[in-house]
Amino acid sequence: MTKAHSLATAPPSSGAVGPEPSTEAEDGNPRSANTGRFQVILTLVAQTAPALAQAGMIWYVVGQGRWMLLLLLLPSLTGTLAMVLLSLLRAHRQPLTAPSARAQLGYGAASDRASLSTTTEDRTRQDLTELAADPGPRLESRLSGSGASGAHGQLWQGIVHAWLSASGSAAPAVIGIRPDHGPLTIDLPRDGPHALVAGTTGSGKSVFLQTWCLALAASQPPDRLNLILLDFKGGAGFGLLARLPHTVGCVTNLDLDRAVRALNGLQRELERRQRLVARAGVEDTALMADPPARLVVVIDEFQALRQLLPDYLDRLTSLASQGRSLGMNLVACTQQTMGQVSAQMRANMNLGICLRVRDPLQSRELLGSSCATAIDPACPGLGFLEQGRGPQAFRTCPAADPQALVEQIIKAGRFCGCRPPAPLFSPPLPEHDPACGKILWRSGRPLIPLGHMDDGVLLHLYRLPLKGHTALIGPPGRGKSILLALLARSLLPLMQPGARPEPCFDLRITRRTGHGYSSRDFPGPVPAPPHDRQNGNRGLVWILDDAQDLLDPLCRDPLAPLLQEALGQEGATVVLAVDTANALRRPERFSRRLVFPCGERGADLAAGIPADQLATLSTRVSAIPGRCLVLEAGLAIPLQVFSLAVKRMNP
Template identity: 85%
Template sequence: MIKANSSAPVFPKSAAGPTVPSNAAGGNRHAAGTKEGKAKRGSAQVMLTLVAQTAPALAQAGMIWYVVCQGRWILLLLLLPSLTGTLAMVLLSLLRMHRRSSSAPPAGAQSAYGTVSDRASLSTTTENETLQDLAKLASDPGPQLESRLLESGPSGSQGPPWQGIVHAWLAASGTSAPAVIGIRPDLGPLVIDLPRDGPHALVAGTTGSGKSVFLQTWCLALAASQPPDRLNLVLLDFKGGAGFGLLARLPHTVGCVTNLDLERAVRALNGLQRELERRQRLVARAGVEDTARMADPPARLVVVIDEFQALRQLLPDYLDRLTSLASQGRSLGMNLVACTQQTMGQVSAQMRANMNLGICLRVRDPLQSRELLGSSCATAIDPACPGLGFLEQGRGLQAFRTCPAADPQALVGQIIKASRFCGSRPPAPLFSPPLPEHDPACGQVLWQSGQPQVPLGHMDDGVLLHLYRLPLKGHTALIGPRGRGKSTLLALLARSLLTLMKPGARPEPGFDLRITRRTGHGYSSREFPGTVPSPPHGRQDGSRALIWILDDAQDLLDPLCQDPLAPLLQEALGQEAATVILAVDTASALRRPERFSRRLVFPCGERGADLAAGIPADQLATLPTRPSAIPGRCLVLEAGLAIPLQVFSLAVKQTNP
């Protein structure tokens, strides 16, 4: 929690103090001249307001006269409400000016802050105190972040920083996240407890004012005060990754993206929305209003965005995710820290209303400083002293100076060492990179209900990647033109099943395997009988189940095909105990697509053909620009879903059955 001074958060007086006019009469004449000038400006504003509001009324009255002369009564009904509203605005303005003139205090009258000259004196005193506060902070950079970690360690401890970090983690509270990030004018530490002082923060500052260093110091202080199982970080760096590249190594970081990879940034924002919904379900299931009241609450999630205005420009359609986080994140243990060069017009009113904590480093525009702090004091910061700034959280301004780490890379190493010492498990990533174009990884065959599930690649649900295992139950069709990876997928499947057919394999397969390929003179097949009968999955005659893999099967599906395998294929497609995995060039070659409960469609790049193959239009719009240029990229169409899949590439020499 931010520790406020006992006195009002204004800046110390200068040695000379405020200047007091020696001639009181001269000061009165100056005040009278100022009042007269203000009165003239006020009269001019009144006249301009009346002209601006009366002119539309005159124009509308003329249009009504013309409409009456022409006898167009329908247009008259449309114009009367507009004229009535304009006249109402004019009357309302006259009433407001009358109230202001009747309630204006007489010259020299006292107010809550004294006379006009008293308020001017108070403003001058505050400005002088502001300048002296800045001068004091500029002359004393304060202690470095590492020294704060040693102070938080055991009494008399002179060990390495990681020991102090472990001690801070053991003493951490689950409902707060204090972080020492700088010093105040009285040289005391500036402590920000985001859950209590925020819950969200808006940081502003021009280029070179020290925003990135401030954010880096804040994240390091949070990581040094909270263990990874209580606090996680999501870093969105839209200035090329220069600011958060080091922080990505922290054990607390569950996601780090930059503006150089917008596809991954979209996944991050979708992941935040999914996490928000997951926590809503957790709170509802626990029957509480806040995650802090849960018996086992999820780790606090702090989302830090550098250069928010760049995110807004590059991904305007995804800002609703951040707006939802700002409005609902407090009770769900999610906090937002948005940093930008320009706050005016960049942060929506709905998001700004939930950001109680305002931090402003040096800015050039007084309006920007007033919009965030209610004062233009941030324009007085010396450009030669980055890290100086002001904090406003509803209890008055407070000047501060950031105290960065002397060696951030070494400090990250100490935090990693503390995590290893405590045996902390790395948190699950909030999102993953997109599907790779080449995936050499491979998984093991999983047995479920006596049937093998063969790993074929990784699926992408839009946020995370999942290993996809093909269940060998029901028929599967691979649809796509030549050269897209269908044969590779079938070879991968055949190799996995042949491994199960080897003598001594456990568990032993209860099925027969048939592999059919096209040759120059038709089709050739090879049979691999199983070793154990499978009554539950076999036919009534006691024979084992059949798994049939066919490549280039479009000719065999033709009703006029004379190949001896054609009737056998039709028979297998009608049997419940058989599993057929075949590849065809087009969806029309299936003849009866309802017999295939699962289809893997390889996009060809032609929209009409891809739609005809079964790819939904909305899913087709989210695919890469040239999905047909990525071998092995397909979509799994099953149970009404269409999920992208990247098939494993064969890293070793294929088995030639």
């Protein structure tokens, strides 16, 4: 209804403005007129009471003869009386708020807005009705272009064709239909670069995310697109997607330690890509000659992640603010966006997707309209997309058989010879780690694999260099003897005749017996010339268990002076085990220490474990046999020694 129409329908006004008998009838609500009069009366009482009080004060001041106070009270009384007069005038003109007067005062614009809002709501309801009546084709049909949803036999060929024709900078994904039956395509780098998805329970959020990930994987090869899936709903939504060749990590809320590693891995990857961009001298990874694969991070139930890991949200905030130029995109899905997503993160999420919600405020926050509350609960998958051009209705077109589609994508990857991408993070250290790894050689000295070490994100094979002295510190039963036995078992085959390459050292193995120490020497396959021994080119590797007594200055064992000599010799390497750090006497001679925590804070700190590292070690982890920390070059890195069926070191 336009303003001109409002003026045309308004009754003619007389010259004198006064109450009109038809006001209540035109309003259609007599109670509202009575309420208005009551409010006027209360306003007059509220403004008259101060005037009466001030008049009493003036009478008192005049009676007392305090004329200076009278001058101070007169302005206040004048202002109060003026307010009362204004209220009386407004009460006299109150009938102007009738419909005819509102039309004269220009309220037709509000009617125009109401009419426009009604038109938008009608169009929204019509779009939702059309989408609810037509579920549209399945995702397989969109990918194959055949129109038949069950044509899995040739689908992998269409996926290969899509991969070969894909653009490196774009990531389009057809995930649904529009009211005009056209495909809904979302290109994260262009439309995002980050997206926020909202919807109440049962609205189809998990199916929407699954469809989106499958469409992305079917449109881009694994060497151009990688997925990280953070499922904080128990793993039911992303369990199938973990098998995709594009997935470099999938965690759930059931394993928070692994979720922390995933968030730390994201921060490390962000920093790595920053260095790549700086080294290439460009502003965006898309401008690099060999850009890294686009990384899409998908989070289901973001509010659960925020509640369980609040100290790690800064990783996601950094990703949202810096990820656009680094080829990293974030898709966060939550039931409630208000109060869950920080303002800094929300400012970088240009793409808003809202499925059915109950709170109009939540719909307005994402879409600028409450239209998402009108979605029928019986039609999951209906939603609205906001890209800056107003809400656009859509309906998700999920896969008819998601498992079969995953198999087709895997088959396409095998046909193209796609190598699996390197994982962005790995599981934590296992409690039992089977022996693996080969001996490497450096400068004629072997590097012996002893276990896996954990840098907080990835596991790395740890090889002990036979250079310098190494001390193993920890109480009995923690795995020191197993580590020494593993080291001896790796070195003994090298001391046999015909071993290649030939070691440039002799081996000595010493262990405690009931009557002292038992020692055995294993010379190298080829005796060293005298000048090599004098020049230190051929040294000694000494493996020694329970060495605390031999390190005692008062020890009378014949091996004690030999041990002190070996510790001072440049070409010798001593690997020994003691119960406490105090037994080392001169700890500066040991460039490397492997500390097995004993559980007592004071003793572990004295052994060299940093306080911050010690705070992260739980009692259960500290009690795992073979779990220690490698202290070297100012670092403290957890290590799990390989498991062996060896209890003692037997030379």
